Amino acid sequence: xxxxxxxxxxILLALLxxxxxxxxxxxxxPWDRYYYFASAMLPASxxxxxRELHFDTENPDDxxxxxxxxxxxxxxxxxxxxxxxxxxxxxxxxKRLVIQYLDYRSKNFYRDSIALPTAEIRKYFKExxxxxxxQNIYHYxxxxxxLTFLVGIANAGNIIVWLRTATKDHIISKTKLQxxxxxxxxxxxxxxxxxxxYYKEVFRDMPDSLxxxxxxxxxxxxxxxxxxxxxKSIP
Numbered sequence: 001x002x003x004x005x006x007x008x009x010x011i012l013l014a015l016l017x018x019x020x021x022x023x024x025x026x027x028x029x030p031w032d033r034y035y036y037f038a039s040a041m042l043p044a045s046x047x048x049x050x051r052e053l054h055f056d057t058e059n060p061d062d063x064x065x066x067x068x069x070x071x072x073x074x075x076x077x078x079x080x081x082x083x084x085x086x087x088x089x090x091x092x093x094x095k096r097l098v099i100q101y102l103d104y105r106s107k108n109f110y111r112d113s114i115a116l117p118t119a120e121i122r123k124y125f126k127e128x129x130x131x132x133x134x135q136n137i138y139h140y141x142x143x144x145x146x147l148t149f150l151v152g153i154a155n156a157g158n159i160i161v162w163l164r165t166a167t168k169d170h171i172i173s174k175t176k177l178q179x180x181x182x183x184x185x186x187x188x189x190x191x192x193x194x195x196x197x198y199y200k201e202v203f204r205d206m207p208d209s210l211x212x213x214x215x216x217x218x219x220x221x222x223x224x225x226x227x228x229x230x231x232k233s234i235p
Contacts (some may be wrong), residue, residue: 011163017125033090034125035146037137039067039082042153045219048101049202051186053151055094056113064091073206076127078224080084081150081164086138093118094133097100097161097173100186104203105214108142110180111161116173124170133165156218158225 024056050071055064067076067082067195097114125147128134134145152160163170187198 003223028062029092033092033121035087035090035144036093036149037067037082037085037087037095037146038064038149038151039070039085039152040151041070041078042079042126043078043155043219043222043224044076044091044210045214045222046153046155046224047076047104047203047206049104050099050101051098052098052111052154052182054098055116055149056096056098057092058118059092062092064094066149067227071153073210078152078154078227079180080158081148084138085135085148087144087146088139090144093121097159097160099151099153099177101153102199102202103153103155103157104206106179107199108157109182110177111175111180111182111210112175114159114161114173114175121163124165128165133134133212135164135166142169152224155222156225159224176225192223 003122016071025224036056040050042048048071050068053066053068055066056062056230057064058131070080072076072083092232094116095118096116098112099114100111128147135147137146137148148164150162152162154160157175157179159177161173162172163172172197182198184194185194187195188199189201193201
């Protein structure tokens with residue numbers, strides 16, 4: 001049977017669409033997506049200014065946000081995840097934590113990307129699903145079954161990441177970051193600043209009472225990285 005030019009074009013288009021659909025399926029990986037929520041916390045006595053905090057997945061287009069409300073000057077409390085976990089869709093599991101922040105007490109600047117054990121995380125998700133140890137995560141006026149991540153920003157550049165089921169806390173990462181010299185673009189805050197101006201401006205809303213407590217030596221010898229057990233706040 002002779003195939004004319006128009007039919008050849010249609011066949012080519014069909015093949016291209018099939019390849020594209022296959023590529024999208026491989027990238028999206030619907031069989032390897034899970035519901036989860038992530039929040040961050042830090043000790044009230046060690047305030048920081050967070051410039052960046054998110055998860056990356058194996059899909060380079062994914063940026064998984066992390067709730068940071070429990071890191072502000074008025075709500076910070078070590079060991080507490082955000083009270084209202086929610087999700088809008090299932091996601092690929094995180095493969096790295098991207099973090100950038102300025103520490104108030106030491107004036108150290110930290111910028112890094114922390115690799116996460118995706119295979120271990122997947123194992124915990126599957127175990128929790130099998131044993132009925134998933135949490136309820138709000139999802140469009142109902143609940144989805146999933147787990148929560150808690151990122152702890154301890155003092156002295158220590159970062160701990162927990163994965164929480166309904167009954168267990170798993171430490172999946174414990175990393176000590178080294179201070180970095182800020183790049184010019186790292187000091188952008190309503191315009192490019194020198195370091196001292198940037199430092200003063202990002203902490204200008206910090207309560208004077210908190211500054212006075214810190215100046216008086218509050219918690220100066222604490223090592224929060226050693227207090228790895230966190231209180232279970234899951235109902």
